[in-house]
Amino acid sequence: MSHSPAPEERRTERRAERRRRPRHRAALLAAAAALVLGAAAPPAPVAQGIGDRIFPELGNPGYDVAAYDIAFTYRANDQPLNAVTRILARATDRLERFNLDFTHGTISSVEVDGAPAQFTPTGEDVVVTPARAVTSGAAFSVIVHHTSDPRGGEGNGGWVPTTDGLVMANQADAAHRVFPGNDHPSDKALFTFRVTAPKELTVVANGLPAGRSTEGASTTWTYRTLHPMATELAQVAIGRSAVPERAGPHGLKLRDVVPGADQQALETWTAKTPEQVAWMEKKVGYFPFEAYGVLIADASTGFELETQTLSLFERDLFTKGGFPQWYLESVMVHELAHQWFGDSVSPRYWSDLWLNEGHATWYESLYAEERGGRKLEDRMRVAYQLSDQMRADGGPPAAIKAPAPGHKTGIFRPVVYDGGALVLYALRQRIGATAFDRLERTWVRRYHDGVATTADFVALATEVSGQDQSAFLQPWLYGQTTPPMPGHPDWKAAPKPA
Incomplete structure (x- = not known):
């Protein structure tokens, strides 16, 4: 805040000022220089993002997160959890201040590199001003003491109350309703979870167990991931659960988490996981993580x-009946396939979502064909018939419609599921099954534990097939109408009804 000296009202004061002027000249010159250089208050804190066209304020520029260490204390699923989130990151710019994605909780304190930091909630961000600026290229740590509120999450994601506890459902833009961080799949990190809960409950989280201790009426459970993970894929399950374990292919650790009272009834389905993992490995290569369930x-x-x-399923899917066995198993394979497509290889931007859902739908459909007699070609023909309608409603597979300013959008639309799978079918028709299978294996191997874009996929298709695929795939991925299907000149896309 600028200021000016009081007016000179008496000549004696003027004489006194002249006598003092040499003593104060440096201070006056410094103040004048500060005004000339614009040393005013910094701009007001604002929410910001990394430029994702679907979620413009998701993610934060200026740093990359290397690891999260998150501690929760759980009492009941209708009460906020006390939490401490520790973040280890590296600055990619000089940071006078930086943003964390966080909402639906209360922050009591923030420390940066061990020193108290100022923080200002704004929108669904928290703007943090460290005591000392973080230099570009430097590693730095952030500790946030906060609450994590499971109430009011219906339809918004984050914590999901169960009959006996909580689970997480953070996709696509809801992890920051649970813990502060850089909530975008392009910034993957290692995770440690430390969850304290009443000792009669069971806690399971991503990765592998890393310790358990009981003190009084509470038990603290620790889990760590061995591979980097996007925030939207975080999972902590708290409840009266059974955790049956079994071995998967080549000794892969498999552990399921089911309601204790339903363990025997659900064993019919969970026992199928080893065979399903083996089936997927024959298609694309070894399972990419340390465990599954x-x-x-x-x-x-x-x-x-x-x-x-640890893929999340609703209990009623398996217990209410009405679905044929091949369908339930193909749904299980859909989520399993995501461990390669979407989890190990994550989208750089949410417009690349079709790479997740199109591939998961593809392997779901192949499984239904091989194990349930539901022909892949029949499903693709129906998808082709509906493709123009899907594009009109949701946009092309790789350019789904962005939200109106100030609004969020539902991104999980038919055009990224069956529409995405239809792109893969068209590509296989063009380059042949052998080259397509080689493309799939190369894709998950080359971008393992990383992120990738639609352009990366097009480039790899060109490399593997030995023929430029960009002109072919451009209209399939970005066109408003569906191109002709190779090998099926009789397939027609129905116009969108008026």
Whole structure:
């Protein structure tokens, strides 16, 4: 805040000022220089993002997160959890201040490199001003003491209450409703979870167990991932759960998490996982993580979710009946396939979502063909018939419609599922099954534990096939109407009804 000296009202004061002027000249010159150089208050804190056209304020520029260490203390699923989130990151710019994605909780303190930092919530961000600026290229640590509120999450993601506890459903833009961080799949990191809960409950999280200790009426469970993970794939399950274990192919650790009272009834389904993993490995190569399992929650979500190493399913999907066996198994394979496509190889931007969902739908459909007699070609023909309608409603597979300013958008649309799988079918028709299978294996191997774009996929298709595929794939990925299907000149896309 600028200021000016009081007016000179008496000549004696003027004489006194002249006598003092040499003593104060340096201070006056410094103040004048500060005004000339614009040393005013910094701009007001604002929410910001990394430029994702689908979620413009998601993610944060200026740093890359290397690791999260998150501690939760759970009492009941209708009470906020006390939490401490520790973040280890590296600055990519000089940081006078930086943003964390976080909402739906209260922050009590923030430290940066061990020193108290100022923080200002704004929108769904928290703007942090460290005591000392972080230099570009420097590693730095952030410790946030906060709450994590499971109430009011219906339809918004984050914590999902179950009949006996909580699970997480953070996709696509809801991890920051649970913990502060850089909530975008382009910034993957290692995770450690330390969860304290009443000792009669069981806690399971992503990765592998790394310790358990009981003190009084509470037990603290620790889990660590061995591979980097996107925030949207984080999972912590708390409840009266059974955790049956079994061995998968080549000794892969498999552990399921199911309601304890339903363990025997659900064994019919969870016992199928080893065979399903083996089936996927024959298609694309070794399972990409340290463990896998099926988390079956007594909750109503309306979806299943590929949280890393522990896919989330609704209990009613398996217990209410009405679905044929081939369908339920293909849904399980859909989430399993995501461990390669979406989890190990994550989208750099949310416009690349079709790479996740198109591939998961592809392997779901192949499994249904091989194990359930549901022909892949029949499903693709129906998808082709509906493709122009899907594009009109949701946009092309790799350019889904962005939200209107100030609004969020639902990105999980038919055009990224069956529409994405249809792109893969067209590419296989063009380059042949052998080259296509080689492309799939090369894709998950080359971008293992990383992120990739649609352009990366097009480039790899060109490399593997030995023929430029960009002109062919451009209209399939970005066109408003569906191109002709190679090998099926009789397929027609129906126009969108008026």
